[in-house]
Amino acid sequence: MVNPRYIKQLKNLRGKEFFKSVKLTQGSRAAGTEIPEAAIVEPSKRLASKQLPFMRGDRVQIRSGPDKGKVGLIIDRYPNLGNAFYVAGVGSLKLINPIENKSMGDPDQYEPVVDNYKVFDYEDLRLVSKIKNEQGQDEDVVIHSLELGPEEYDSLSNTHLRRRFAKYDPQLVIPWPTTKVKPTEGAETTNATYADLRTYFVPSALESPLPIGAVDQITNVNNRYKRDRYAPRITAAQLERSMAPQMPLPPKTRKLLADLEAMPKPAPTVFTPQMQEFIGAEIKKGLERRATKEAAALKTYQ
Numbered sequence: 001m002v003n004p005r006y007i008k009q010l011k012n013l014r015g016k017e018f019f020k021s022v023k024l025t026q027g028s029r030a031a032g033t034e035i036p037e038a039a040i041v042e043p044s045k046r047l048a049s050k051q052l053p054f055m056r057g058d059r060v061q062i063r064s065g066p067d068k069g070k071v072g073l074i075i076d077r078y079p080n081l082g083n084a085f086y087v088a089g090v091g092s093l094k095l096i097n098p099i100e101n102k103s104m105g106d107p108d109q110y111e112p113v114v115d116n117y118k119v120f121d122y123e124d125l126r127l128v129s130k131i132k133n134e135q136g137q138d139e140d141v142v143i144h145s146l147e148l149g150p151e152e153y154d155s156l157s158n159t160h161l162r163r164r165f166a167k168y169d170p171q172l173v174i175p176w177p178t179t180k181v182k183p184t185e186g187a188e189t190t191n192a193t194y195a196d197l198r199t200y201f202v203p204s205a206l207e208s209p210l211p212i213g214a215v216d217q218i219t220n221v222n223n224r225y226k227r228d229r230y231a232p233r234i235t236a237a238q239l240e241r242s243m244a245p246q247m248p249l250p251p252k253t254r255k256l257l258a259d260l261e262a263m264p265k266p267a268p269t270v271f272t273p274q275m276q277e278f279i280g281a282e283i284k285k286g287l288e289r290r291a292t293k294e295a296a297a298l299k300t301y302q
Contacts, residue, residue: 047083050162052122053146054085057177060125061142067091067118071128071140078119085125086117129174143174 054060058074072089127146130138147170149163156178166172200214249257271279 045083047122049077050151051148052077052083053148053164054122054125054127055176059128059140060085060087060120061128062087062090062120063124063126065124074125075117083122084119085122087120087125088117090118090120127174131172144168146174 049055054074056074056076059071060074062068062070062072067090070090072087075086075088078084078086127143128140129143131141133139143166145167146164147167149165151160151162153159154161154176157176161176164174164176166174200211
């Protein structure tokens with residue numbers, strides 16, 4: 001049931017919302033949202049995804065109905081009907097859907113309208129694929145019938161997919177659409193360029209120039225308000241009680257740790273002035289030899 005507060009009647013709209021709603025609802029009849037009866041099958045007759053010859057991203061041609069001959073793109077499989085797919089580019093409609101009503105649309109929706117794609121049974125679709133002709137150029141070809149073979153590893157999707165080929169020409173293998181997800185920035189990530197612009201290294205607030213954008217990032221450790229506001233609200237004893245209990249160590253492990261702790265620690269290496277002078281002289285010799293070789297090489301090129 002739809003929450004009544006999300007329902008907007010046409011008579012209650014004003015200004016731009018009224019004209020936009022009238023424009024979107026013109027021609028949007030119930031016939032545009034009908035589901036073909038052939039697509040509705042019993043649960044026992046519904047095929048698994050690996051048994052269907054199509055998947056998301058395939059280009060298909062409509063075989064029958066008012067959209068016969070049109071070519072569209074499979075958006076997704078219709079989950080409630082079984083052997084049917086959403087097809088875009090074949091007379092899809094724009095339906096009003098408030099952005100705040102996430103239960104009726106896509107969670108990533110950013111417009112007050114959504115696309116209502118038509119649903120077609122898989123038997124009413126034919127695959128459209130690019131096949132090289134005699135000149136070696138790619139051209140769109142409609143595959144009359146498809147068959148599925150054994151499963152093979154697909155490196156693009158990192159999954160096992162069944163081999164798909166033409167029924168009357170087993171040598172004509174039809175690859176599955178690329179399902180590899182392109183890396184995109186999530187909703188909680190920050191663009192690298194923007195992060196660089198907002199990153200400042202201010203050694204001191206008393207030195208100039210001081211970027212204006214860095215003023216709100218400078219923290220005064222002596223500020224009483226910040227000290228009280230961000231002070232820890234729990235004590236060490238409360239934190240210890242909230243932690244999960246730890247398994248006690250065996251006696252042999254405790255003895256080994258005690259012996260390791262009692263062993264003398266190696267003394268840190270202290271460089272004497274003579275050692276520092278020797279190391280500096282060796283580094284200087286190496287730099288001089290390198291400079292001599294580079295100068296000789298430069299003369300040969302000149």
